[in-house]
Amino acid sequence: MKILIMGASGLVGSHLLQACQSRGWDVLGTYNTFAQPGLMPLKLTDSDDVRSLIQKSQPDVVFLPAFRSNVDYCEQNPEETYQINVVGCLNVAQATRDVGAKLVFYSSDYVFNGKAGPYRETDEPDPICVYGRQKLEVEQKIAELGENYLILRITVVYGHEAQAKNFVVRLITNLKNGHTMKVPQDQVGSPTLVDDIAEASCRLVEVGATGIFHVAGPDVMSRYQFALNVAEVFGLPRENIMAVNTPELGQPAQRPLEAGMVCDRLHSSLNWNLRGWADGLTYLKHTELI
Ligand SMILES: NC(=O)c1ccc[n+]([C@@H]2O[C@H](COP(=O)([O-])OP(=O)(O)OC[C@H]3O[C@@H](n4cnc5c(N)ncnc54)[C@H](OP(=O)(O)O)[C@@H]3O)[C@@H](O)[C@H]2O)c1
Structure with missing residues (x-):
């Protein structure tokens, strides 16, 4: 199978690269600013380059984790990020359809308003921040282009990461260095190991699935509780984790507080479960890359 991964230098993309390679698939990957061996530079805003790469490589599947995914940056730079996240992703979607390939787009539980999570695929989206509205617009327009797509909504992703940006890696680094970290106790979600x-x-x-799937770990917990669990598994001091409420963090973008996702559709399609927090964090600890 021929695979193109747009954004193979990021957290999800780098693990996708490994998962595809371990299956013996023929994989090409791109990066934007974080050059990695074997990856090609590509900006989502360079629409001709994007189309020409897809035309030349003739993939069977295009995975699209690339996105300007900093939620607060999107809030403060809506026009700039619209060009990348909406116009850029839709250009990929159109070009993917034109070569008859399948598109796999990564979305988020931020398409919901966070008043009544955890959410199912059938729940009505109602995003409350720029990032969430951009995700929803891309989702809706992908669906208008045809049926050969997967939209995978993910959330609170953690795992080994060369750029060390994700919450768990930052928390472990801070606690190991004796620093404190403020963690919201009112943001509820479903922590998910990126490998899964x-x-x-x-x-x-592989099973030929199409449509929207929620892809998340089975637990629904506050970010603060998750942080305490990380400290416990990694043997780090929990006193340095400061519980706060979201407004105290002064974040520019509103967060969906009661979020998280129910993944029954995924489980029934694959007869397979993602790991919960205990197995996920234990796996991370034993792979000792942090
Ligand atoms: N991580 C989470 O908790 C989470 C939760 C919900 C949804 N998601 C979504 O899942 C997807 C993957 O997330 P992630 O955590 O893997 O994100 P990430 O680590 O920030 O990776 C984003 C990828 O997109 C690339 N990229 C960024 N701007 C680009 C541009 N203008 N042109 C081309 N490529 C560009 C980055 O390249 P460089 O690194 O080389 O610059 C990187 O490869 C994103 O769509 C994100 O919104 C993530």
Whole structure:
């Protein structure tokens, strides 16, 4: 199978790369600013380059984790990020359809308003921040282009990451260095090991699934509780984790507070479950890359 991964230098993309390669698939990957061996530079805003790469490589599947995914940056730079996240992703979607390939787009539980999570695929989206509105617009327009797509909504992703941006890696680094970290106790979600997102993505492609899937770990918990669990598993001091409410963080973008996702559709399609927090964090600890 020929695979193109747009954004293979990021958290999800780098694990997708490994999961595809371990299946013996023929994989090409791109990066934007974080150059990695074997990856090609590509900006989502360079529409001709994007189309020409898809035309030349003739993939069977295009995985699209690339996105300007900093929620507060999107809030403060709506026009700039619209060009990348909406116009850029839709250009990929159109070009993917034109070569008859399947598109796998990564969305988020931020398409919901966070008043009544955890959410199912059938729940009505109602985004409350720029990032969430951009995700929803891309989702809706992908669906208008045809049926050969997967939209995978993911959330609170953690795991080994060369750029060390994700919450768990930052928390562990801070606690190991004796620093404190403020963590919201009112943001509820479903922590998800990135390796499992990559595995679920490949399995969904293998079974020929299409449409929207929620792809998240089985637990629904506050960010603060998750942080305490990380400290426990990694043997780090929990006193340095400061519980706060979201307004105290002064974040520019509103967060959906009661979020998280129910993944029954994924489970029934694959007969397979993502790991919960205990197994996920234990796996991370034993792979000792942090
Ligand atoms: N992580 C989470 O908790 C989470 C939760 C919900 C949804 N998601 C979504 O899942 C997807 C993957 O997330 P992630 O955590 O893997 O994100 P990430 O680590 O920030 O990776 C984003 C990828 O997109 C690339 N990229 C950024 N701007 C680009 C541009 N203008 N042109 C081309 N490529 C560009 C980055 O390249 P460089 O690194 O080389 O610059 C990187 O490869 C994103 O769509 C994100 O919104 C993530």
